[in-house]
Amino acid sequence: MSRIAARFEALKARGRKALIPYITAGDPEPGNTVPLMHEMVAAGADIIELGVPFSDPMADGPVIQQACERALRHRVSLRKVLEMVGEFRRDNIETPVVLMGYLNPVEIMGYETLARDAARAGVDGVLTVDLPPEESAELAGALKRHGVDPIFLLAPTSHEARIRGVSEVAAGFVYYVSLKGVTGAATLDVDAVAQKLALIRRQTDLPVGVGFGISDAETAARVSRIADAVVVGSALVKRIAAHADDPAAGRREVTQVLAGMRRAMDQATTATPA
Amino acid sequence: MSTVIKPEQTPDWRAFPDARGHFGPYGGRFVSETLMEPLLELQEAYQRYLQDPQFLAELDQDLAHYVGRPSPLYLAERLTRELGGAKVYLKREDLNHTGAHKVNNTIGQALLAKRMGKTRIIAETGAGQHGVATATVAARLGLECVVYMGAEDIQRQAPNVYRMRLLGARVVPVTSGSRTLKDALNEAMRDWVTNVDNTFYIIGTVAGPHPYPAMVRDFQAIIGREAREQYQAAEGRLPDALVACVGGGSNAIGLFHPFLADEGVTMYGVEAAGDGIDTGRHSAPLCAGRPGVLHGNRTYLMEDEDGQIIETHSVSAGLDYPGVGPEHAWLKDVGRVQYVPITDREAMDAFHRLTRTEGIIPALESSHAVAYGLKLAPTLAPEQGIIINLSGRGDKDINTVARLEGIEL
Numbered sequence: 001m002s003r004i005a006a007r008f009e010a011l012k013a014r015g016r017k018a019l020i021p022y023i024t025a026g027d028p029e030p031g032n033t034v035p036l037m038h039e040m041v042a043a044g045a046d047i048i049e050l051g052v053p054f055s056d057p058m059a060d061g062p063v064i065q066q067a068c069e070r071a072l073r074h075r076v077s078l079r080k081v082l083e084m085v086g087e088f089r090r091d092n093i094e095t096p097v098v099l100m101g102y103l104n105p106v107e108i109m110g111y112e113t114l115a116r117d118a119a120r121a122g123v124d125g126v127l128t129v130d131l132p133p134e135e136s137a138e139l140a141g142a143l144k145r146h147g148v149d150p151i152f153l154l155a156p157t158s159h160e161a162r163i164r165g166v167s168e169v170a171a172g173f174v175y176y177v178s179l180k181g182v183t184g185a186a187t188l189d190v191d192a193v194a195q196k197l198a199l200i201r202r203q204t205d206l207p208v209g210v211g212f213g214i215s216d217a218e219t220a221a222r223v224s225r226i227a228d229a230v231v232v233g234s235a236l237v238k239r240i241a242a243h244a245d246d247p248a249a250g251r252r253e254v255t256q257v258l259a260g261m262r263r264a265m266d267q268a269t270t271a272t273p274a
Numbered sequence: 275m276s277t278v279i280k281p282e283q284t285p286d287w288r289a290f291p292d293a294r295g296h297f298g299p300y301g302g303r304f305v306s307e308t309l310m311e312p313l314l315e316l317q318e319a320y321q322r323y324l325q326d327p328q329f330l331a332e333l334d335q336d337l338a339h340y341v342g343r344p345s346p347l348y349l350a351e352r353l354t355r356e357l358g359g360a361k362v363y364l365k366r367e368d369l370n371h372t373g374a375h376k377v378n379n380t381i382g383q384a385l386l387a388k389r390m391g392k393t394r395i396i397a398e399t400g401a402g403q404h405g406v407a408t409a410t411v412a413a414r415l416g417l418e419c420v421v422y423m424g425a426e427d428i429q430r431q432a433p434n435v436y437r438m439r440l441l442g443a444r445v446v447p448v449t450s451g452s453r454t455l456k457d458a459l460n461e462a463m464r465d466w467v468t469n470v471d472n473t474f475y476i477i478g479t480v481a482g483p484h485p486y487p488a489m490v491r492d493f494q495a496i497i498g499r500e501a502r503e504q505y506q507a508a509e510g511r512l513p514d515a516l517v518a519c520v521g522g523g524s525n526a527i528g529l530f531h532p533f534l535a536d537e538g539v540t541m542y543g544v545e546a547a548g549d550g551i552d553t554g555r556h557s558a559p560l561c562a563g564r565p566g567v568l569h570g571n572r573t574y575l576m577e578d579e580d581g582q583i584i585e586t587h588s589v590s591a592g593l594d595y596p597g598v599g600p601e602h603a604w605l606k607d608v609g610r611v612q613y614v615p616i617t618d619r620e621a622m623d624a625f626h627r628l629t630r631t632e633g634i635i636p637a638l639e640s641s642h643a644v645a646y647g648l649k650l651a652p653t654l655a656p657e658q659g660i661i662i663n664l665s666g667r668g669d670k671d672i673n674t675v676a677r678l679e680g681i682e683l
Binding site for chain 2: 054055056057058059060061065069072075077078079086103104105107108129130131132134135153154155156157158159160162166173178180181182221269
């Protein structure tokens with residue numbers, strides 16, 4: 001069983017929902033990332049999503065665009081991100097790590113090389129935002145051969161046939177993009193998300209995570225009642241940006257926000273059992 | 275990644291792209307999930323209206339009476355005499371309404387938008403020609419229009435920015451990344467994914483996710499269809515060579531496509547070599563880049579060893595783009611079209627030469643094609659002939675040219 005599947009199973013047994021923080025690797029500088037990963041785990045993160053910096057992050061709003069720019073000033077490459085995961089694994093072998101990024105750095109490295117080296121570094125899943133299932137056979141195949149889960153997005157615009165198509169190639173969990181827009185957009189409509197999740201669950205047994213537009217503990221709590229995982233990114237990256245000159249202060253704020261979300265989610269899920 | 279098709283298996287050029295938008299290993303649909311369904315809807319609508327006699331009749335009417343087609347195929351006699359080689363013909367896309375070939379495509383896409391019930395149009399622009407052509411058709415059809423333009427390009431192309439505003443468009447400066455065309459495209463994509471219900475994204479070139487490269491080509495192919503007929507009427511045969519500049523590559527594919535099956539017609543796509551290919555400061559992915567994925571398709575890109583897109587350079591804002599249409603990538607690999615570099619300096623010289631010799635001020639983009647034509651014509655015999663696509667007029671560039679020559683306007 002993959003580390004991701006094992007984690008979701010363990011959470012389910014305890015009636016708890018997964019909290020998945022996203023940070024851009026190397027933001028604001030490379031030395032900040034591994035310590036922050038450990039601190040996020042201590043604050044209640046169940047899975048870590050690590051953004052691979054890209055020069056043209058088309059699906060991201062300004063917060064994550066600027067995080068990419070900060071990391072790229074230090075030339076943080078996909079190769080470097082794999083090294084960071086390897087370093088994290090020296091002290092943590094349980095927490096799943098998912099890479100999230102764009103296809104071009106993967107194309108340059110080569111699908112087979114990425115799959116092999118990601119598995120060696122201890123990466124559990126790879127989500128390439130601009131790779132829909134129709135184009136994914138080769139990369140998804142390489143990842144699966146090396147025991148790495150290809151993670152796919154679903155969106156408010158995904159009709160039933162597309163949901164079925166995604167569930168056929170996806171592994172680990174599926175990531176439901178809660179709104180039409182880019183990361184860090186306004187707030188999501190929890191009722192609309194709930195309706196769509198019902199449709200998704202008819203097509204797949206995989207756990208469903210929800211992200212885009214979750215910026216505070218209250219929204220995280222409401223989403224945790226209907227989803228298996230809550231993904232939070234821009235709300236954390238904003239804190240890192242605010243303290244780009246003092247990364248330790250940024251890390252403290254990130255873990256505070258995360259700990260607040262953790263508490264709110266746990267209260268919500270114990271108050272109203274699913 | 276690259277598949278080489280052997281010469282003996284001459285492809286049926288009209289059969290490309292395949293159903294998923296692939297030109298050999300290039301093209302495709304590389305976008306986030308939210309845009310997949312809208313792209314499939316667009317493809318369905320486009321294929322339907324392409325068979326709809328009413329839609330086609332309306333498009334023809336607009337091209338004739340609003341754009342002013344057919345555009346002339348002009349024999350540049352004085353230039354031909356000076357060069358002492360092949361006859362030089364210019365396909366005068368600069369004489370279209372709004373001053374460039376871009377309007378051929380925006381007319382088509384805007385009619386499609388209207389039929390799909392969209393009320394809001396967005397576009398990206400580099401030199402501003404596509405932005406102006408989009409703002410123009412939006413004004414005419416009464417659609418809201420937002421144009422994304424790199425902050426750097428807004429500086430370089432002030433007259434076109436004002437023109438778009440006069441036409442009622444909102445011009446949004448893009449300050450991310452290198453602040454040029456590629457960043458404007460990113461921003462337009464972000465707008466589209468947010469407002470996809472009521473918004474139609476008019477992409478200005480033969481790049482982007484399927485069906486854009488095929489759709490824009492089909493709207494621009496009128497250039498080549500006309501040129502083929504006009505040349506035959508004038509010379510009783512086909513031309514020996516075609517020359518067009520390639521940024522994203524829409525004017526080039528528009529000219530080339532109807533000639534692809536004509537084996538005797540050699541084709542040259544001219545890329546912007548900026549300060550020179552060996553300086554690294556250029557915008558020539560086909561001459562000096564390698565395949566990757568950007569802006570929804572797989573194609574040749576300007577990128578570093580980590581797969582990050584690098585900054586490009588060209589005196590011409592419309593060619594200042596790190597990618598190129600996927601059909602060009604494929605035509606390069608199969609060897610049907612040759613892609614050649616022209617530097618800023620060569621383009622500037624050609625700009626002046628055409629202006630002085632023929633009384634035609636070419637756009638800096640088109641000046642790259644003219645510059646290659648100046649090299650090519652003398653190598654051919656007087657009974658041969660070439661067509662240079664004069665894709666746009668140069669009025670928009672006079673500030674840039676004056677500045678480069680140290681003249682204050």
